[in-house]
Amino acid sequence: MTFQQHSTVLAGDAPGQSTTLYWYTAGPEDAPTKVYLQAALHADEQPGTMALHHLLPMLRDADAARTLKARFTIFPSVNPLGLATRVLRRHIGRYDLETGVNFNRRWPDLYPQIAQAIAGKLVDDPQANLATIRKAVGVWLDQQQPATAAQRLRLLILKAAHDADIVLDLHCDDESLKHIFTSPDLMPGLQDLADRMQVAATLTAEDSGGGSFDEVLPGLYRKAQQANPGFPIPMGAETATLEYRGQADTHDAMGREDAQGLHDFFAGRGLIAAPPPVATPAPGPTSLEATEMLRADRAGLLAYRVNLGDQVKKGDVIADIIAMDGPEAFIGRTPLRAGTDGLILSRVTAKYVVAGASVAKIVGCDILPARAGGYLLED
Template identity: 75%
Template sequence: MTLQLHETAFSGDTPGTSTNLYWYTAGPETAQTKVHLQAALHADEQPGTMALHHLLPMLAEADAANQLKARFLIFPSVNPLGLANRSLRHHIGRYDIETGVNYNRRWPDLYPLIANAIAGKLGTDPKANIATIRAAVGSWIAAQTPGSAAQQLRLFVLKSAHDADIVLDLHCDDDSLMHIFTSPELMPGLQDLADWMGVAATLTAEDSGGGSFDEVLPSLYRKARLANPGFPIPNGAETATLEYRGRADSFDALGKVDAEGLFGFFASRGLIAADVEAPPSAPRPTPFEATEVLRTDAPGLLAYHVALGDRVTNGQPVADLIAMDGPQAFLARRPILAGTDGFVLSRASAKYVARGAAIAKIVGSEILPTRAGGYLLED
């Protein structure tokens, strides 16, 4: 049996402090395929942690039966630093409270950092080229001197993920249906993952603008291909952000269903020797630029007209914004209108909103001029 718990300590940024990260490995160390699974990079998003809580004993049972054909690295709560970010009984797990940086932003753009290291070393063998790129990234990581606990954590996680074949980052939205973010070149290859999750949408973008964790490796191989057109460089990793509904959906029963979906996905890929029935088909991917992030132009109190999954048309009221100041305070209300045809993927759970707040995502099919080439994330 190979399932093993590991504990890694990171020195703190203040005297006498440190932080421990708990993670697991399972499956043969010599397996040809490596899978990196992590949850709660945004430490206040727990549905993924619940799913991995249920997946671990399933992997342990498969491990005991010698059914694991891949090497699994599992981080059920990958951001212990964010777990400690609490203030006045509220958990602020999305941002580093020292720097204000979103934990899932500003991950490194790897290709410029390793371009010189691979120069002259690429050849005609695609697998060898991937190995060369991975070795260069590993050497770059090993040469870094982290200056903070957050940098220690990032480098450690990146070291685990950089040579993995499948990298899944488990998140959730605020109040939302299941969905996936991934890179367009990884579809339709990851359609089976979407099917096993039972997602309402798969949203694709080469660069969403924030340096998200799931974009690090696709960007690396994409830029390597563009810079070295004479050499075969495949996608060296299938990566995706899996959005498991909303933050309030950390329920035992849902976590078990989600774990079964992950297990089925790995089994269907031959990474676990188990018989599984094919899941229903999920919708095909759409460009993230076709999803409207609906925002307010004033503060107020939201009164929604739509539920998750409802279809809306351009110009249809999605919610009313009730005024909380001015001459008609707490009397006036005006509609917030959809800017595209589509369906409601997510809503804001907090109904008091400030100016500029993102209150809904509406998944359409046509790229929106206001979204093309811009910053696509809510932050």
């Protein structure tokens, strides 16, 4: 059996401080395909951890039966630093409290770091070029000298994921239907994942503006292709952020269902030797630039007029904002209207909002001029 638990002690930022990160591997070490899974990079988002809790025994049993055909690396709760950031009985697992940086933002742009290292080494063999790029990234990562606990954690994650063929980052929204974020280059290739998850939407962007983890490897290979047009360079990693509903949806039965969807996706790819059931087709991809991040234009109390999954038209009232000051305080209501036709994908659970707060995602079909080429995340 190759199923194994590992632990890594990460030095903290204060003398005598450290934290332990637990992770697993399974499957043949020499398997031709490497799969990397992580959950709770935003440490206050637990549905993905619940899903991996149920997936791990499936992988353990498949490993014992020798039916794993890929090498799996699994971090069920990848951010112990974020797990520890509780303030006044609230879990603040989305941001590094030292810097204020979102744990899923500002991941490195790898291609400029390795461009010189691969110069003159590319050939006519796409697999050889892929190996050259991965080796260069590995060398660069080995040269890094992180100074903080957060930097040490990021480096550990990148070392574990940089040479994987499939990289899945499990998250959740606030209150939401299941959806995926991925790169347009990887669709329709990842439609089988969308089908197995039964997502309501797959949202695509080459660069959402925030340096998200799932964009690191596609960005690397895309820029390598653009900079070296005379050489065949494959898109060497299928990566995606999987949004498993909302934060409150950390339920045993849902986790079991989500784990089964992942298992069936791997089985459908031949990475687990098991016959998967027939998948029900999910909606195809749409550009993230066609998704409206509807924001409040004033402070107040939200009163929604729509539910998750509703189809709306441009101009429809999505919610009223109840005034909490001024002459109409606690009486007046101002409608907040949709700026596009589309599907209500998410809402917020905290109903007191301030001006500029995101209150809903509306997945449309048409690129929104205000979104084209801009920062695409909530944040």
